[in-house]
Amino acid sequence: MTLSKKLAGALALSVLAIAPAAAQYPDHAINLIVPWAAGGGTDATGRIVATLLEKELGQPINVINRTGGGGIVGHTEISYSPPDGYTLGIITTELSMYHWTGVSPLNYENYDALALFNADPEAVYVRTDGPDIDALLDQIRANPGQVKASGANLGGMAHLGWAGVLTTNGIDPAAAPWVPSEGASASLQLLASGAITVVTTTMPDARPMVDAGEVKPLIVAANERVANAPDVPTAEEALGNKWAAYAWRGIAAPKGLPEDVKARLVEALDKVLTSAEFTEFMAQRNFGVDYRDAADFTAFMQDADASIGQALTAVGLAK
């Protein structure tokens, strides 16, 4: 075979290879931006979604951790990327907060929501020898400023979850000040060492410390009891006032995705997020599955945006 024949053959082959692929999304690798560090809950869940979605779409999906700025860097990059379906991203609870606190104009309208896959309610923890919820609230009423609470950053979901418990029961959030920390682990350590009195965090984060007998849950800020912890009453059951605060994670694309691409992704995600593999993984890691399709997810974020705005105003962080 001469060189020119070889070239012609190669050309023909490559044309054959390209022709059908060009008509159909996706024909090359997809980037999935995770705005939080490798090893965290968002990274872990994002990677499992990527692995399963890869099989479904038949193209590799590169998970990229774009960290920094409390998630702003990654969230911004997702919203700025070309809306061609080759850059997707995991968006998280914090997205509902940026524009309220004035750190970034980003909000849910900068994205084409694809699917919500996880939501975990915040729960209130004290040391195992600590007070029950009524005694705790009485203590806060009697000695404002004495009880310190922690769980994560200032104005994060854990903070708002705690502030909501106080405001729905007629207590000024300043009566039990929030000590910001780098995350649930750091706060639980402060609680176990006896430096503070209360921690609010999600149940998967606190579970090892509960098993260790170091801390106990008092209430969970959820609409109904959590399957994994049926003994823990909801805020409404324990205190009579309804209050729910969920930390959530979903998958989204930059605004302006072509309809056919979006339809393909929504269909693939529907299969992935309802698959046995995914639900099994989430159950093993104690993550709550809350699957909502594109339309429901958009409505969900709309609601979250409004209620978080109220909560941030209550603790004086909204600008």
Added chain:
Amino acid sequence: MEAFALAAGLVFNFETLLTIFMAAVFGLFVGAIPGLTATMATALLVPITFYMAPIPAIAAIISCTAMAITAGDLPGTLLRIPGTPASAAYVEDSYRLAQKGKAGLAIGIGVVGSVLGGLFGFLFLLFTAPMLAKAALGFSSFEYFWLAALGLSCAALISSGGMIKGALALLLGLFIAQIGMDPLTATPRFTFGNLELMGGISFIPVMIGMFAVSEIMRSGRRAMAEVPQMNLKNPFEGTLGALWKYRKNQVRGSIIGSLLGALPGVGGDLAAWITYSLAKRTSKEPEKFGKGHPEGLVEAGATNNAALSSSWIPAMVFGIPGDAVTAIAVGVLVMKGLDPGPTLMTLHPENFYAVMIVFAIANILMLPLGWVAAKSARWIFEVPRALLNAAILLFCIVGSYSINNSMFGVWLMLGAGMVAYVLEARMIAIAPIILGIVLGPLVETNFTTSMMISDGNLLGFFGRPVAAVFGVVTLLIWGVAIFQTIRGILRKDNNLRSASQFPS
């Protein structure tokens, strides 16, 4: 004992041993590539562990991490690119040793010292893990603050250019640590509205730039590295002799490493710095430190790996991961149904022991793999320096880019390299800057947290028994150092005066 036998059965089978070996080789490669970190190696391994049985899965993570961290000393020794914050403490000594033609000895001390430190950590933990974990849990921000403050004072000790230049370098490091959003209230500082700066200055690009790029700039015009060749038959020659000579450092480093390593989030990074400066402080020849002296290398290397073993304790016993690597490992543990937490010790002690045995095996594996790596390292000195520099720069760029997947890291690395070049030309050491960047956020976070808890009362730092002891010890050490400095200045003054009174 029955649990131990069960555990041995879980580990000593073909599948697990093969996994350990392959993960170790993988870790060796990733760790030995400058700029790629143990965290990255672990994160890359996670999707593969999805398809493994529980014990091999966790064994893969452990042996990969342990190997990657030890292998991170290779580029440190050969190219002056430290692999981890901890190895930045002693990179100057190992690099200078290599430049003297003793690369084999430097790697040998690193590897053998790490193995001994790691095995010591293993034995230590086998008996004290639950107690140690419980003790670590009693540490709050008040105790951490004093530990971090004590760590900062190491800067003055490790600086080769004298205390004042060390303090200056430390302040520069603390300033760099300030850039970005403040860790607790997310207030932007020195960011000028720039999104990249809001994410803060990543540690790895700065470290790579300060150590490696500045060295490239210095050696750039030399055609060949004028480095004497090391012993080719046995690259580790002289290692055992050095370890025996400094056996006291080896033991002390291992003990301190095991204890401090158990403190989540602080231990690993801090311990090697503390023991390095301790070695210098107690050495008979402190003037040789930072110029290619094995003593500090022995102690800090042992500390590093002992701390590495015990950093898994809070993660396994309470599910509190101290760093990104253990956080990933906790994720894998949970996913495989080996819930970290006390139940791991009580309900399934065999799993816990299996994890410990994997540690021991991974540590022992370092010996042959490290030997091979050291033996093949010699080609580095046969490459013309100009070509080698080009390759190093390439690795530096890839490494700094990969931290956040952005060009910002690359610019940061180049900028840091130029700053370090100027500073080193003025005899200002780099190590304290790195220490400042590592410890700055720790000191700050724990100070602010403590102040919020104690409503701004500074006496709160002495309000808890352990914190009070730490506080008094730290203040005493500072007091003695200041007293000695002042006495030294006064004496110099007197000498000058007496000299001027009696002109010769």
